[in-house]
Structure formats: C-alpha cells, structure tokens
Amino acid sequence: MDTTKMTLPFSEALCHLIVLMLTLGQEIHSMPVPTDIPMCTASETAQYSLTFTGKWTQAAFPKQYPRYRPPAQWSNVIGVTHSSDYHMWQRNEFASNGVREFTEKGEAWTLVKEVETAGERIQSVYGILSAPAVVGGTGQMKTEFEVFARHSFLSFIVRIVPSPDWFVGVDSIDLCDGDHWKENVSVDLFPYDAGTDSGFTFSSPNFETIPQDKITQITSSFPSHPANSFFYPRLKHLPPIAKVTLTKIKKTNQIISLPMEPTQSNQLPTGNEIEDKLINTPLDCEVSVWSPWGLCKGKCGESGVQHRTRYIIMHPANNGAACPLLEEERKCFPDNCL
Missing domain, CATH: 2.20.100.10 (Thrombospondin type-1 (TSP1) repeat)
Structure with missing residues (x-):
C-alpha cells in the first residue's frame, strides 16, 4: 500500500492540530467568546452615572412585607465593567460561590476576588464599581463609572434584604451602539432566586438547596407555592421591585465625584428617576x-x-x-x- 498518499503535509497537519486544540478548548471553557456580537468602535471612553431606585413598597408587595428585624432594604451594589466573554451571573446558570455568599449573607469578598481573578485570567474585566446600601425599600443609591470600547458591558447585583438568596441585577448591558455611546438606558428590575437556599419567605431560616439549583427569575406564579412571598396568582406579572437608570455624563475637566449617599426615607424620592405611579397590588385573604x-x-x-x-x-x-x-x-x- 502506498502510505505517502495518506500522509498530510506538515503545514496542513499543523492546521488540523490547531483546529483540534481550539475545539477542545471550547469544550473545556464554559463561556467561549461570542462571535456574533457587534464590536464597539467608539474611539473615546465614556463616563456614566448609575442610579438604583428601590420600588419595594408595602402597597406594591403587601404579602409578608418585612417591617421589622430587619425591615425591607437593599444591600450595596456590586458591579463590574467588562467585555462580552465575562458574566458575573447568568439566568438559568449556576451561581458562583461569590454570588452565593453575597445573595445569602451580603458578604462581597469572595465575589470581588472572583472578579479580580477573571480579570487576571482572561483580561475581560475592566473595573469594579460599588454604591452604598439603601436603608429602606424605596431609597436610592448612585455611583459613577467609566467604560471603553473593549469593555463596554455592565453587570451588577443587589441583594434583597431580608431574603433567603434573592437579588436583583443586570447581566451584560452593552452601553455601546456601534461607534458611539448610548445616552440613557433604563431597566426595570425583578427578583431572582440564586438557587442556593430553599426558603420561601423573606424571613425564612437558612435551608441549603442540595443539589444546588440554577438562577431563576421569581414571578407572580413561580415558585408555584402559596407560602412564597412573591406568590400573587391574580397577577400576570409582578410589578418591578426596583429600577436602574444609566446616564452618560458629559465630559468636563472635573474629577469624577464619589458615590452619593443613599436616601433614607420610607417615601419614594422625587426626581427624574421616578416616573411611575404608586402601584397597589391586591392581596386576597x-x-x-x-x-x-x-x-x-x-x-x-x-x-x-x-x-x-x-x-x-x-x-x-x-x-x-x-x-x-x-x-x-x-x-x-x-x-x-x-
């Protein structure tokens, strides 16, 4: 048999080897770099103001509304600016240990270390941002951050307090639109379950979920259990429990200001961020x-x-x-x- 016809030239064999290695690499890494996302070509960096507004009122969420030990409130914001190949958290995926500790206990150290490690490993993280906690269900917190073309995405997470492992946040909002930055982005926020604790109510004791579930959005009918604090079978959709507004800051020679202190009021603050009317959700006996x-x-x-x-x-x-x-x-x- 003539074996020379079955032998590939060296250059072609090398190409096959590279393709094989890339294929195996995609199987090993759980989050391959997306190729179908338009690239940001903005030439300059951009500065944004982030305003988080809590809408967690007793009128909108009357069932088991926490008034004491502790009353309804929000943790601090933990966010990151990054490229498209990084995710702090994802719906229908398992929460990391850092997300688990933050959503269950409000401890951010492990989550911050995970972000830093990702930045060193795949260079997909640009910066970490934070804003102080809100003392009350309807307060506000603000902070400012910077993005640039290679890292045009924003993700963040805020813990619902008290709760077993519930949170709100966004996963990978792209602030770039082709060759320019978006002027304003506003997103209504709804509760998520981190899948690490099996409590049904805001004040449930710690009851670890074994095996761990994936992150799921909590709705008016899911989980379908009358004991659940967000179970409102008469509603098609839950009202938003919070809102985030991102506003591009016009460049000046001034230094970026430090994060503003949150409001500490049981009333919804007035301002451009609040446009919605107060919601009264009916609660049946x-x-x-x-x-x-x-x-x-x-x-x-x-x-x-x-x-x-x-x-x-x-x-x-x-x-x-x-x-x-x-x-x-x-x-x-x-x-x-x-």
Whole structure:
C-alpha cells in the first residue's frame, strides 16, 4: 500500500492540530467568546452615572412585607465593567460561590476576588464599581463609572434584604451602539432566586438547596407555592421591585465625584428617576383548612349542633378578596345517649 498518499503535509497537519486544540478548548471553557456580537468602535471612553431606585413598597408587595428585624432594604451594589466573554451571573446558570455568599449573607469578598481573578485570567474585566446600601425599600443609591470600547458591558447585583438568596441585577448591558455611546438606558428590575437556599419567605431560616439549583427569575406564579412571598396568582406579572437608570455624563475637566449617599426615607424620592405611579397590588385573604367537626351538642333524642372553624393566614390588602366565614355549623344527632 502506498502510505505517502495518506500522509498530510506538515503545514496542513499543523492546521488540523490547531483546529483540534481550539475545539477542545471550547469544550473545556464554559463561556467561549461570542462571535456574533457587534464590536464597539467608539474611539473615546465614556463616563456614566448609575442610579438604583428601590420600588419595594408595602402597597406594591403587601404579602409578608418585612417591617421589622430587619425591615425591607437593599444591600450595596456590586458591579463590574467588562467585555462580552465575562458574566458575573447568568439566568438559568449556576451561581458562583461569590454570588452565593453575597445573595445569602451580603458578604462581597469572595465575589470581588472572583472578579479580580477573571480579570487576571482572561483580561475581560475592566473595573469594579460599588454604591452604598439603601436603608429602606424605596431609597436610592448612585455611583459613577467609566467604560471603553473593549469593555463596554455592565453587570451588577443587589441583594434583597431580608431574603433567603434573592437579588436583583443586570447581566451584560452593552452601553455601546456601534461607534458611539448610548445616552440613557433604563431597566426595570425583578427578583431572582440564586438557587442556593430553599426558603420561601423573606424571613425564612437558612435551608441549603442540595443539589444546588440554577438562577431563576421569581414571578407572580413561580415558585408555584402559596407560602412564597412573591406568590400573587391574580397577577400576570409582578410589578418591578426596583429600577436602574444609566446616564452618560458629559465630559468636563472635573474629577469624577464619589458615590452619593443613599436616601433614607420610607417615601419614594422625587426626581427624574421616578416616573411611575404608586402601584397597589391586591392581596386576597388566605385562610387555613377547616378544623375537624366538634362534638355534637344537644339533648338525647333531639337534633343537636356541631361546629368547625378555620383561621386567617393572610389578611386582605389593597381591595383584595375579603375573608370568608371562619365558623360553620351543621345539624347532628348526639352519640352515646343514655
């Protein structure tokens, strides 16, 4: 057999080897670099102002609204500017250890180390940004940051406090549009479950999810359990629990200001960031199951009466369905009469 015809030239064999290595590399790395995302060609850097606005009111989210120990509030913002091949978190993917610690405990050290390590390994991270926590469900926090063409994406995460492992945030907002920067970007935020704790309510005790679930968005019907703090079966969609506004800052010779202190008010702050009307979400009354029928009370030989009761689990709010009767009776005949 003539084996020379089966032998590839050296240059062609080398090409095959490189292709094979690239293929294997794509299988090993969970997040290959996307090739279908338009490249940013903006020639200059851009500065942005980030305004986070909490909309977590008792009127909009009346079910189990936390008022004490601790009351409804928001953690500090942890964000990063990056390229398209990095993700701080992703819907329908597993949360990292850093995201787990932040969403469960509000501890950011591991998450920041993960961001720094990613920047050293794949050079896809440009900078970390943060803003102070909001003391209240409806306050604001602001900060400023810089982006440039190679790192035109923004991701951030804010913990819902109190909660088992719930958060809001954005994954990879691109602030670049071809050869220029977007002037304004506004995004309504909805709750997510990090998939690391199995609690149903804001104040649930720690109950680790084994095995770990993927990050999922919490909706008015998912998880489909009446104990869930966001379960509103009458609603098609939850109202936004927060909002982020990104505004391009006009370049001046001034130094970028430090992050502004958050508002500490139970009222929604006034300003251009607040355009939505206050939302009143109806909350229907919830009652327990009936108790067993009680003893039949009456004279022997005559019909008697027995009762059963139930109690209120959740009082109605915002014109929700009223509570049904909590006591019921029926006729009966006494047993064991002498």
